[in-house]
Amino acid sequence: MRSYYGRPIIKEPTWTWEIPTYFFTGGLAGASSVLSSAARVTGNDALARRALYVGAVADLVSPVLLISDLGRPERFHHMLRVVKVTSPMNLGSWVLLVNGGATTTAAMLQLLGKWKPLRIAASIVAALAGPPLATYTGVLVADTAVPVWHEARHELPWIFGASAAASAGAAASMFVHPRDAGPARRIAVAGVLAEGALMQAMELRLGTVGEVYHQGEAGKLSWAAKGLSVAGAALLATRGRKSRASAVLGGALVCAGELCLRWSVFKAGFQSARDPKYVVESQRQRIEKDGTNATTKPGENPAPPGRGA
Amino acid sequence: MPSLGTSFGRGGATTFQQDLQNADCIVIMGSNMAENHPVGFQWVMEARERGAKVIHVDPRFTRTSAMATKHVGIRAGSDIAFLGGVANYILQNDLYFREYVEKYTNAPVIIDEEFAGPEDLDGLFSGWDPEEGEYDVQSWMYEGMELHGSAGQREEGFDPTKGEASGHGGHGGGLHHGEPPSEDETMQHPRCVLQLLKKHYRRYTPEFVADTCGCSVEDFLEVCETLVANSGRERTSAFCYAVGWTQHTVGVQMIRSAAVVQQLLGNIGRPGGGIMALRGHASIQGSTDIPTLYNILPGYLPMPHTEKYGDLDTYIDANTSPTGWWGHFRAYFVSLMKAYFGENANADNDFLFESLPRIDDDNSAYWTVRQMLEGKVRGYIIAGENPAVGHANGKAHRLGLANLDWLVVRDIVEIESASFWYDSPEVESGELEAEGIRTEIFFLPAAAHTEKDGSFTNTQRLLQWHWQAVEPKEDCRSDLWFYFHLGRLIKQKLEDSDEERDKLIKALRWEYPTHSGIQEPDAEAVLQEINGREIESGRFLSGYPELKDDGSTLCGCWIYCGCFENGINQTARKKPHWEQDSHVAPEWAWAWPANRRIIYNRASADPDGNPWSERKRYVWWDGDEGKWTGLDVPDFEEDKEPGYVPPDDAQAEEAIAGDHPFIMQADGRAWLYVPQGLEDGPLPTHYEPHESPFDNPLYPQRANPRRQQNEDLAEDPYNPVAGEPGAELYPYVVTTYRLTEHHTAGGMTRSVPFLAELQPAMFCEVHPDLAREIGLEHGGWATIYTTRSAIEARVLVTDRVRPLTMKDGRRVHQIGLPYHWGKRGLITGDSANDLAHMALDPNVHIQEVKAFTCGIRPGRRPRGPELPRFVTELRDQAHSRRDQEPRVEPEEVRDTS
Amino acid sequence: MALSKLLESWPALRQLREGDPRGLGKAVQSPRSKGLVPRIDEAEHVVHSICPYCAVGCGQLVYVKEGDVTHIEGDPASPISRGRLCPKGQASKSFVQSPLREYKVKYRRPYGTRWEELSLDDAMDMIAERIIRTRADTWEWETEQGAPANRTMAIGNLGGATLDNEENYLIKKLMTGLGIVQVENQARI
Amino acid sequence: MNVLASLMEPAGTPDGWEAYGDDRKERVGFFTDTSVCIGCKACEVACKEWNLIPEDGRVWTGESYDHTSQLDANTWRHVAFVEQRKPLLTNGDGAELGVDTVGDGGTGLRWLMESDVCKHCTHAACLDVCPTGSLFRTEFGTVVVQQDICNGCGYCVPACPFGVLDKRHLAATTDPPPAILGRKEDGRVWKCTLCYDRLKGGHEPACAKACPTKSIQFGPLEELRERADARLAKLDAEGWNGAQLYGRDPDDGVGGFGAFFLLLDDPEVYGLPPDPVVTTRDLPEMWTNMLAAAGALLAGVTALTLLGGRR
16 A cells, blocks of 8 residues: 555544543433433432432533643633534534533432422433433544544444443442332443444444454453443343342443443544555545546546636 | 856856746756755746756756756766767767857867877876976967967966966967967868867767766767757757866866867857856855955956066066957956055055065965964954865864964854864864863854845856845844954054054055944945946946056956946846846846846857847847847947957957957857866866776876875875775765755754754665665664764665666765754754865865765764774775775876976 | 623624524634734835845845844745745745854853853954964065065965855955955855 | 535535625635645745744654655645656656666656645535634635634544644744643644735735745636646646646545645655545534434433333
8 A cells, every 4th residue: 555654644633531531421421311311200219310410420520521631721612602513523512511501400409409390491401412412422533534433424423322321321220229220220231232233333334444443452442342341231130130239340340341432432543543544545445436536637627627716 | 167267258157047948958967956056946947848858967866857857877076978978979970060169169279289188198188297296288278379478487487377367267368469379260170179179089989978977878878969959050058067066176177078068069158058057155156256265356366476477567467368358457456456455556556566465376275274284374264154064074174273373253153163172073082172272262143144235146147235134133243344343453453553564454445434333334335346436536437348557447346347337236226027128137136247147148149140040039230230239238349240350459359359259268269178277188088086986997097187185184084096905995986965955064054943854864865775785774874984084874775876887887886965964053963074085176176075985884983082993993904905005196107298 | 782792793693694604714703813914014124135045146025023034035026036935045034033043252262161251342352463463473575485475374264155245355355455365265165 | 404415515615605705805725736846845944934833843754855744733834755766757658768767777766746735625624623613714715723713622633634734732832821721832723824814915825935946836726727737738748657636626525625736646655645525524414323323312211211110
């Protein structure tokens, strides 16, 4: 494969540890607010309350992480300068604002035990803003030139959604007594299974581009992700109902697994950007396939100059 | 340059950069124009876009080669063989521009029967004096031509002008008053120049060229055919060269070779033709015109010599050519003395001629270094130059500086020549230590070009004024300020001295108006003095024809006379090119002489004065108006008819016929053959570089017999050469050069962040085969060594420096070394010049850094005391091997005089 | 009132009001970007100069503000360079404002181990004294062979190719007047 | 998401440019013709001098004469150097004429030089994804980072298919961050502005003005495209080896470059992507997909909570 002294063609992201961590907390927050409201409907107040608190905490941590990753933190509010449908990060900020605002309000009122109607309203808003919050980060990374991310645009939101559900369920089953935590455990297990399947589907589609998931840090992390989440899910499924300790341990394992998953996706992007081969090969394949490219050879007639100037 | 001076009459580029766009073929040789003159190179690209052939003949494949339509790689230092081959191709196939050659060159002139060339004398010209190691040029003369001054005077030591003095024509290269040289218009006479050339170059066959230069016969022939196909009435070809030719022990003769080829092809004085000398410094042409050189005074007037020109009249007579513009030598000299000494110089005291200091044969920079090493020099002033890095054999220079009583260094940053006492390779190796160095050093910060008014003379003889933009800060001062106030102080201190030796300095006219808080002298006032005035009226002179020899005019540099015509600073003219009619743009700044942009441009018309062709119209005779006219200022008396035939008693320019365009020459013609003015022969002939792995394929005489060497100087040892045992220790050819991103010794670029980052480290360029042979690793380090020193450099393995295959399939590797680095600056590195020797060209005393030999091995160089030990051990080994069976240099034994 | 101003300036609203719904252009342009003025248009004066590096002789325009060079670029009027410059010429401003540039006289006494400070006036006076003394001590009326010499061979001057013609003229004139013949420059090198 | 689709402008028209209405200026750009590039790097220096960009490290790479290596926050023009054992010219019937035939038989040798720069895409990913509106489309149709707005989120960095943008990790030269946060580095993203300030003053960009051989040509994009087509035809007729235009066609993945090139080999040889695509081209699809996933999450979690017991 030809390249310029093997130098990368695209830049690696400048994002640091806060971002993958936020992918986790954001997902946790989003899914938790759904879980909380759903539990409320079934009258499982213990689960609802704890899920609400988990979501609130995650919602409070998230912006802190995001802001500390900025090159110019004092300008975080510039995120709300505009509303850009073309910018997942911009819309994400708005969603985080809504969900975070709603969840924390609800949690506050829950603690104080005041203004029930308002609390309910807030919870509903949170429940509706939750799923987008949990899944938009998939679009955020897919909407880049990084081959392993962009080519996975179909699966990533689903994977992140499933992962979010799993982590929300797992977190809840850690803090809720097993007798009230049935839904949480089911969600955790289902989430882990779904995400496993989706990951396979993604790698299948990615082909060579996806090989970074088996190399370097991304490789290690994705193995850790699988190992931890499956082990945790298994533990929750088998002993989570009886033993509180197993529930806590299982939940912790799943959460750790989900965190690793976000990290492996994150790292995979860096490795994919670093090696020009992924950019060139994926594009050369596309050129083979649909004949489009950016060059005009002698004899070819490009569109007349009139256009686009 | 004497080469251009003796060939055509003036020591400057014959054309101007913008005119290159009109060339049909451009040969770039001894120059890496795209890298070292990128903005001038735009005109070569213009030509290429118009379909011109661009040929680059160079040892390396450079950014110039990358733009050329043809690159031919030759062995460094073999240029005369290549161009001799071209001349031979033209002559053998009768492809020269007959009409031009016959009328405008000295091809028909018959040469003294005493003359014999290298073909007859095993590589020497007639007149060789083995004791003196120089030539008696009598036998080189035109038949019937006599050197100026009587034989008697010659016994007193009179010699024809040489070196820089002839940089501006042969001066005394004169004829009997009015008498034409004996000629054979048919150019058949066996002793006429054309036939001598034929004979001289007979053996320079395509095969010889291929064997000697390492190129292929096909490539060589392609160059010949392209050149010939693009010369003649309808088409013209140009040559561009730079120090890739100058910096050899045969540098002047390399340039001469191009002069020969261009004359044969009829390309001088015509649009799209000429020889473009590409100078490397903002005012390097200016510093030769208004010299800071030991052997000439402004306008190429020779400095008085200890052994020659006893009194004023002898001096004037020796330098006055009865014919041509050198006929007015007295006027030029007297006007200079009036500019220097005002009323103190007058006819009664011979204009103080006898009080002027006098020079020896060689008082050049390298000679001075020897004097320093011998402790004969006490004080040295350096202004805007960095010998510790920029001169060949840097170590010798640094040791020399360390042996002075006092040293003044003026520069923008603290350069190596100021810091050598605590920060030099010798300090690192322990050969020098501050406590032991006597030299008292004054470092004076200089002002930059934006902080002073003044004029630069660029590579095309163009004087361009730059205005001051801001005041220099703190102690920064212009050199104008420094030398003016230094002179003022000294004169002040010597005011009351009645010492005989102080008479001249007291007589010096030294009043210039000053301005601003720092008392900056008015640069325009100095330029006015250079331009000259009529003393009586104070009127500014309009040109050198106005100069008088009776002391009634003053002029600081006769060739610059007219640059302040009508009291207007002509050099400061900035009329945009789009407001001017032609690419000549005569109203932008001012070119010497007389604002002519292509000189000898009378040659752009045929003998009858009509353009050679419509396509190559430039200057022509307008019969109705009765004057010369065209795009440029005619380089000819405006009203001298093409048919003008000088009367027998004609003097000076009057003696130049109407169809002889080279008005500075005694015979009005370009010199294919140079009867006088050069130290090492009337014709260029191939010699090997001072240090070369090869014998001379033509004759026993290996290298230039006249080259200057320092055999007796311990600080300047030489590598054994071809045929000598020990040569195998230094088997590679090395050539040094510049990169676009840096300037000369780096003093002006290593201190600039944006340039430092573009080429951040010293490196060497080697071919993959050489790297494989000796285990050099790309990106790793290499140590390059000679008998002088050893340096280290990063290794850049590249196809761009190819090994060449010579005679008998012998392969030679060449190594490329940029020479920008030193101990100071944002980026530092070893200096390539530390490897070079101080053997010089005899005409201009220029060092040979474009071709010498070296050894190379992987890894970094030894550190500390290990470094000199490493170098000496190898050297002693090499020299002891050599001394067992030393090579006998023929020039030492043969006597052909 | 101030609040409504703030709102009006809020790009999110401008997106709708200024027909830039996606907020890609006009709506998000900051006041600073809108009012941008090129540095060269703010210069107090522009000076015609010539590049100090090689001998091509490119024209330069030097832009000055508050006594400092704010920018240097090519002079389009020059028939030689047509406003173009190479990397060196283009870096001229960084050259005249180099971080390594020296602004003070430095003095190193014989056998000294460090630079010392010295006033420019003292330096000039000391140099003049050195020249006068050296000249007196080493003056040659004649060569050993008895030929006229009128000179000192103990002082040399190096440099000129990077200097102005006027400067070279004064150097040669002064040195000749002083009987100093070892005057050389880069033209040889 | 058809809302978004409907907002998409016709191919070839720069996103966000229409809004300027009458304030809109003729779209300008660069045509970089590598067939006349002498690799002098005047463009790199001119750019740094004008835009007051900090020095970018002094690393000797051994990669021919390129020690700048890439475009980044501190290098907005980068000259690539490629040494090839390949002739510069080929004649009609495909036979090769090496410009250089040095030494042994001599395979042709050529030295390609190319001055790279931000492409100022017609559909620019950096512009689309910027969450603050710091990146914006100017009245000249160019894409610029507004330094008073950028908060260094870094989203544009991986979004650019050419790897042009990068965060500056050196100390801030203009409006430095408040001391309280104790940050040393600039932290903002920088790239070529096509000399926005100079354009406003009616001056051509610094690099184009400096270029000794006019390898970098500045002008109205339409005109440049015509010039480029003619140039390509000429080089083809002269038998130049591998001559091709890159980014000239409005129908490519980014709707054509505002700064396009004439190359003498495939893009990847110069470190350029052969088929760059603006990532947001797939955004509508991605949004739809995400909403589906979000819905599934909502449904899934709710279902698993409602169905099945509390234990």
